[in-house]
Amino acid sequence: MLIKTSQDGFSHPFASEITSQRVYQERRNLIKLMAGGVAGAAIASWSSHSALAQNATPRPGRLTPLPGLKSKLAGAITMEKLTDYKDASSYNNFYEFGTDKSDPAQNAHSLQTIPWTVEIEGLIKKPARYSLEDLLKLSVQEERIYRLRCVEGWSMVIPWIGYSLSELIRKVEPLGSAKYLEFVTLADPKTMPFVGSRVLDWPYVEGLRMDEAMHPLTLLGFGMYGEVLPKQSGAPVRLVVPWKYGFKSSKSIVKIRFTEKQPGTAWNKAAANEYGFFSNVNPDVDHPRWSQATERRIGEDGLFAKKRKTLMFNGYEAQVGQLYAGMDLKKNF
Numbered sequence: 121m122l123i124k125t126s127q128d129g130f131s132h133p134f135a136s137e138i139t140s141q142r143v144y145q146e147r148r149n150l151i152k153l154m155a156g157g158v159a160g161a162a163i164a165s166w167s168s169h170s171a172l173a174q175n176a177t178p179r180p181g182r183l184t185p186l187p188g189l190k191s192k193l194a195g196a197i198t199m200e201k202l203t204d205y206k207d208a209s210s211y212n213n214f215y216e217f218g219t220d221k222s223d224p225a226q227n228a229h230s231l232q233t234i235p236w237t238v239e240i241e242g243l244i245k246k247p248a249r250y251s252l253e254d255l256l257k258l259s260v261q262e263e264r265i266y267r268l269r270c271v272e273g274w275s276m277v278i279p280w281i282g283y284s285l286s287e288l289i290r291k292v293e294p295l296g297s298a299k300y301l302e303f304v305t306l307a308d309p310k311t312m313p314f315v316g317s318r319v320l321d322w323p324y325v326e327g328l329r330m331d332e333a334m335h336p337l338t339l340l341g342f343g344m345y346g347e348v349l350p351k352q353s354g355a356p357v358r359l360v361v362p363w364k365y366g367f368k369s370s371k372s373i374v375k376i377r378f379t380e381k382q383p384g385t386a387w388n389k390a391a392a393n394e395y396g397f398f399s400n401v402n403p404d405v406d407h408p409r410w411s412q413a414t415e416r417r418i419g420e421d422g423l424f425a426k427k428r429k430t431l432m433f434n435g436y437e438a439q440v441g442q443l444y445a446g447m448d449l450k451k452n453f
Contacts, residue, residue, distance in 0.1 A: 179205075180348045180355065202265070203276040205345050207419045212352045213270065214371055215320055216305070216312035223314075224352035230311045231372070233356040242378035243298035246291070252356050256342065258291060259283035263346070264339060266362040268369065269401050269434050273427075275415045280360050281343030286334045294330070294378050301333045302326075302383035303359060304375035320386045326370040327383035327397070328361065331443055337362055337436060363433040363440045365399045396453035400444070403430035405453045 214224035217231075236252040261281050269275040289301075307323030309315045315322050332338065339360040342349060349355040354371025361369050367387055377383075387395035394408055403413045414427040433440050444452075 179209075180350050200267075200277050203278055203418050208276050208278050208344070209350045209353055211274070211276075211418050213367060214352055214354070215317075216307065216315050216322075216324065216372075217352065218314055219319060225350075227313055228351035230313070231306075231351045231355065232308075232311055233351065233372075236356050236374075238357065238373055239375045240288070240292050240378075241375070242302075243295040243380060244378050245293035245295065248292060255288070255340070255357060259287045261342065264360075266337075266339070266360055267434050268360065268362060268366050269415060269430075271365045271367065271395075271399075271407060271412075273410065273412065273415050274418050275428075275434075276418050278344055279346070280339055280341050281346070282339045282341035282360065284336050285338045285340045285359065286336065288340060288376075289334060292378075297380050298378040299330055300379045300382055301328050301330065302375075302377040302379055303328075303370035303373055304377070305370055306372045306374045320390055323374075324370070324386045325383060326359075326368055326385050328368075329382075329443075332361070332440075335440060335443065337439055363400060363436040365401060367395070368399050398444075398449075398452055400449065400453070401430065401434035402432060402449055402453065405450055 210225045211221045212224040213221070214228065217224040217227040233252075238250050238252075238255060239248075240250065241247045261283060263279050263281055265277065265279045267275055267277050303326045305324040305326075306312070307315045328338070339362075341354070341358045341360045342356065344350075344353060349358065354369075354373075357373050358371045359369045359373070382397060385395075385397060387399075388397050401412075406412050413430055415430050416425060416427050431437070
């Protein structure tokens with residue numbers, strides 16, 4: 121598998137979102153060194169909190185070739201440090217493997233990702249069943265550094281590997297009547313111990329409007345940190361929709377269905393007053409049980425760590441705000 125610079129003509133307007141591979145690796149090395157001293161206390165404290173979960177799940181292996189990863193703005197240095205791999209891979213929501221944040225890293229080892237197929241069906245001209253290898257051949261991979269925000273007030277900054285979902289969508293040729301995409305996660309009680317629990321309807325289903333799915337920022341993801349996805353992070357293929365809350369980014373996808381009507385999604389069906397269909401990051405819309413106006417980065421939970429102001433659309437307003445022009449974003453949350 122190859123990794124390339126994006127050639128799709130879409131430019132990331134915020135230079136602070138992009139980090140060169142050299143700077144990225146140097147910063148990761150620095151963070152490792154700092155973790156042994158006072159300056160790294162906040163990072164180290166989170167790492168120790170999740171050490172058991174991380175040790176239970178070895179790193180899955182690298183994508184190749186790893187050296188030379190870069191983006192269109194590769195020379196820019198981000199002021200936001202990347203979330204440490206240990207934190208990003210051990211603080212997960214994946215209810216098929218448990219409801220605690222550390223459960224997926226402890227339990228997802230049972231997930232079988234080989235072989236893997238994704239069915240594409242519904243209102244399209246070319247329905248198909250793609251193997252993972254076929255999906256990877258549709259486009260050469262690129263690295264994108266995106267924020268991903270949890271609804272509980274935590275956020276991460278992760279270097280994802282994948283390509284725009286729009287490339288797959290164009291390949292299957294949607295009909296004019298297709299207005300939404302429905303994403304279905306694997307629901308295998310033999311390998312996913314919490315499938316069948318009453319917390320959600322199974323399988324886990326999420327959905328996007330067609331224009332959201334076609335947006336260049338919407339990523340079909342196969343890896344992170346230059347490596348294949350760990351199982352607890354949604355291996356072997358997932359969505360990354362960076363301007364929405366993390367639960368909209370479906371994991372371990374086995375089916376994509378093109379529909380005319382808005383699909384019923386897992387969390388919206390479970391608690392519609394708490395989890396709207398759109399679930400765009402909006403500091404002005406509180407969860408019924410807590411404020412969404414501020415956030416804290418995973419790994420920055422030290423005594424003196426300050427909360428950050430939550431940014432509209434998770435900081436991607438310039439790119440995606442036009443998708444919701446004229447909508448009441450408090451009503452359509």
